[in-house]
Amino acid sequence: MANEDFFDNVQAYGKWKSDLVTTIQQFQDWLETTGLEDSEQSLKIYETLQTLKYDRITLAFVGEFSRGKTELINAIFFSRYKRRLLASEAGRTTMCPTELFYDVDEPTPYMRLLPIESRLEDTSITEHKQNPVNWTQVQLNINSPESMADSFAQITKTKQVKASEAKRLGLYDIITDQNGTEVSGEKLVEIPMWRHALINFPHPFLEQGLTILDTPGLNSLGNEPELTINMLPNAQAAIFVLAADTGVTRSDMDIWRRHLKSFRRNRNNGLIVALNKIDTLWDDLKSEQEIMASIQRQCQESSKTLSIDINRVFAVSAQKALIGRVKEDNDLISKSNLPSLEHVLANEILPQKQKLVRNTIVSNIFDLMKSSKAILVGQFNSRKKSIASLGGMSGKSENVIQKLLEKTREEQKTxxxxxxxxxxxxxxxxxxxxxxxxxxxxxxxxxxxxxxxxxxxxxxxxxxxxxxxxxxxxxxxxxxxxxxxxxxxxxxxxxxxxxxxxxxxxxxxxxxxxxxxxxxxxxxxxxxxxxxxxxxxxxxxxxxxxxxxxxxxxxxxxxxxxxxxxxxxxxxxxxxxxxxxxxxxxxxxxxxxxxxxxxxxxxxxxxxRDSLTEQVNELTKEAKMLQRHIIDLNAMLTIVTTPILSAKSKKKPGTKSKVKQ
Ligand SMILES: Nc1nc2c(ncn2[C@@H]2O[C@H](COP(=O)(O)OP(=O)(O)OP(=O)(O)O)[C@@H](O)[C@H]2O)c(=O)[nH]1
Ligand SMILES: [Mg+2]
Structure with missing residues (x-):
């Protein structure tokens, strides 16, 4: 039982995008052929194509450390590698925010790591991203899951520095020992090695424009304002991860309040809560019903504490889902309940953002196409009128034609x-x-x-x-x-x-x-x-x-x-x-x-008067050509206005696929 829904939906979005790119390019050729091309239109078309090329949906995983964010990412996206690809361990594991995406301009897979010392500079991470020289680059061997997992382990790396240095980097305010006494600046403390990680990886989901943002727990979130002010508000969807063995703690609430505000303000649009580690509630000495009831109770409590609809809370076990998928054990996958979270992600969360992109792009291109169509329809009608009037002209006197000429010249003046x-x-x-x-x-x-x-x-x-x-x-x-x-x-x-x-x-x-x-x-x-x-x-x-x-x-x-x-x-x-x-x-x-x-x-x-037949023939030929151009444009208009077929709509029996194959 793979995550087909999710896969289908992302695929459908990718296909919709590539069909749209082809159609927009055809439209550009069409404009050239019909002589309607102009520089403003070309610029708009170019900008639309760029928007489509660089369009990304960011899905962020947010929560306190050790709730299982990285394990969820492994289970949802990387189970086909038949191993745990990103490091997920007890205690603090992910030491820096990590973005997984596909770089359309750089097909060779890489991992880029921004050294923690860059915190001393007045440059934002967004600005750093424009400049690869400031990053440490690691090549990825995508044919070997082992070697990839080795490379990804960098994200968990820490190093020891003097307390004074950690303070200078803004990673600690006052450093105290177990008795609460301030430690000397000379004492060694552990800090993350990297400030941010970028992973460019040709995974089918990522290739379709999905970016996954894995974040570390609370302290690290608070230490990097750019996450709260820029990255999380700009993400289109987020999964807030809780763990069933800890319940909703104070620091979970802190993260919820401080870092997911942009979603909550938007009536929780694009936000899902994963109550992870439900396997810790599985108990051979309890009946299935008892276990279900206790899981249900926890979901209700979490939904109440966070003020979020119970339908948005998913009790799952990322670990069991990953094991189930690696071992191809369908019962375990189903028991982990991860497929139901993926279903909502695929059929509700992602389509919301897709609709937004679609509306902007479609409205831009649709307007251009409609305006061009109006011109060609006008030209076509004028040919038709001319053909009709030429037909009636064979018996007309010189005088009548002269009058018509004058009338047309008047029109020309207007x-x-x-x-x-x-x-x-x-x-x-x-x-x-x-x-x-x-x-x-x-x-x-x-x-x-x-x-x-x-x-x-x-x-x-x-x-x-x-x-x-x-x-x-x-x-x-x-x-x-x-x-x-x-x-x-x-x-x-x-x-x-x-x-x-x-x-x-x-x-x-x-x-x-x-x-x-x-x-x-x-x-x-x-x-x-x-x-x-x-x-x-x-x-x-x-x-x-x-x-x-x-x-x-x-x-x-x-x-x-x-x-x-x-x-x-x-x-x-x-x-x-x-x-x-x-x-x-x-x-x-x-x-x-x-x-x-x-x-x-x-x-x-x-x-x-002898040229009349010749003229009518010429006009008929032109009218036919215009009609062909209009038919071609109509076909492009149909593709542009075709909705994105989600996994759900594709599966409906009897639904005819409208997307160009
Ligand atoms: N029993 C159980 N353990 C889990 C589950 N999901 C994750 N874990 C374990 O919990 C520990 C923490 O998981 P991570 O995925 O590293 O947690 P995280 O939220 O990414 O933590 P940080 O990276 O430190 O912020 C690991 O030992 C996982 O194996 C689960 O569903 N059930
Ligand atoms: Mg992690």
Whole structure:
């Protein structure tokens, strides 16, 4: 009994992505063939393809040490290696946060380890990731599970350093002996060897865009603010691991409160609780019912203590599931109950995120396709009309044709006026976008950052940090309010341009809708960041006395997430403003071609009626070709709008697969 559901779902997502990439590439070729290609569209297509290529779903395993997080990862993802791949032992085992993923730009498997000493620098882990030279690289031999397990053992490595050094690294505040007396700075203490581990590994799940984040227990979590401020809030799903033999302890609650806040705030979306080690409750002297009842009781207690729906709590045994899968013992796997956790992961947790990705990508590409389709349909209709009118023209006098020519020239003048006014509107719009760019420029953010940094100079203390944070967030919300006003103006301008266009072009105009921009989601992101930061700030001071170090790290993580939000806002608003009038510009271009075509025909007819049949033939050929292009585009539209077929939907009898095979 393998974890088929989970596997199928991740596979289905991967297949959906690769079909979509193929279709988007076909669309790019199609645009070239039909002559509709332009640089803005190409850029949007390129960005969408990049988003798909680098899209990742992060599933984090969080919990106090020794609850079985790593054992769960081994059982869910790596049982096919028929051994325990990642080290899982009694006591503290995983010494640094570990990300397992597939690096699309670097197919050779590797493990990169960031030395613990890097904590002394003002560089965030996110920044370090861009620069492999700062990491110690270990090649992985994926054909030998033994050698891989050996390499992965690095993650558990510690080393002995003087207490003063550990303190300098911010890993301990006051170091005391068993009697509670402060130890001398010369005494040797044990610290993790690495600060962070990256494992690039061609596992089918990881290749489909899944990242697994294994985290160490409480102390290490608190020591690396970047985990709380950046990595965990950015994960799409998390499994909080408890153990049946300990119940919910105070430190479990601490982690739940401090590190899973982003999920809890979101009505526990994407969050699952694993009550692990239920095998410790198995007892040959008790009946099956008694054991079940005691497990059920523990689940209920945990659900109540954590205020999470009981359906989100899964009593499992990671260890027995792993043994069961290694030994192919289906009864044991089933008794471990891991398949039911995997089922929810596969059919509810992952699809939530997949839907989000799908909605953004599909809406981008769908709009481009619809706008192109409208143009081709317009061209097709105009050919049809021309064919009909040419048919009636054979008996017409020179005079009538002359009149028609004049009428078309009049239309051409109106078109010219429309085109000029659209061009002028575009210039105004670009001017407004420039103003928005100035308001939200990254340099401006850097200004706020440096002001708040200055406010802290020399006082990396609780109060210093409080003032600095206030300065930073006041600056950020001021900018957002200013940007909001500017966006409102631009939205109004765009709406009025579209309304005018629709009034002037009754036939085609009504099919195109203006796309407006909203800053609400970025504003919310900033607010969430503030909440996370406040929570971290107030909680960390009660546990650490060596504050300046953690505050520094905390500030760096905070700034890094704020910069990401700003960067995204800049990128999205720019791409929106640049593309806001594209559908209208396309329509106008199509009108121009149409008018020119009609003029040419009338001229030819005026010169000789004999050319009529030839013209009709030519137009019929063109209409057929346009029809073929439209049919091809319709097929692409169908693929783009096809839902991702989950394991569940695939298994329904009689369901027809819509995904292109
Ligand atoms: N009986 C039993 N033991 C388990 C189970 N899962 C894990 N363990 C054991 O518990 C110990 C800790 O497991 P780990 O997977 O290392 O725990 P962890 O949560 O990753 O701990 P850290 O890495 O230190 O944060 C190991 O000895 C595991 O074999 C289980 O389901 N049942
Ligand atoms: Mg572990």
């Amino acid at each position: 078109y010219q006026k429309n085109a000029e006014s659209l061009h002028a509107s575009r210039q105004i719009l670009l001017g407004q976008q420039k103003r928005l760019n100035t308001i939200i420029a990254l340099d401006k953010l850097d200004d706020h950052i440096s002001k708040s940094r200055t406010a802290m100079q020399g006082s990396w203390t609780t109060n210093g940090m409080k003032t600095a944070m206030k300065l930073l967030f006041d600056g950020l919300s001021g900018t957002i309010t200013e940007a909001d006003k500017q966006i409102e103006l631009t939205n109004r301008l765009i709406s009025s341009i579209y309304t005018r266009f629709q009034e002037e072009n009754e036939e085609t105009g009504s099919q195109i809708k203006a796309k407006l921009f909203s800053i609400a989601s970025y504003k919310q992101e900033i607010e969430l960041l503030y909440e996370d930061a406040e929570e971290y700030r107030t909680s960390v001071y009660s546990t650490l006395t060596e504050q300046s170090f953690v505050i520094k790290k905390f500030f760096i993580s905070l700034v890094s997430r704020a910069r990401n939000i700003y960067y995204q806002l800049n990128k999205d608003s720019d791409s929106w403003a640049k593309g806001a009038l594209t559908p209208l510009i396309h329509q106008v271009k199509a009108q121009k071609q149409d008018l020119q075509l009609r003029l040419d025909q009338l001229k030819k007819t005026g010169e000789s």
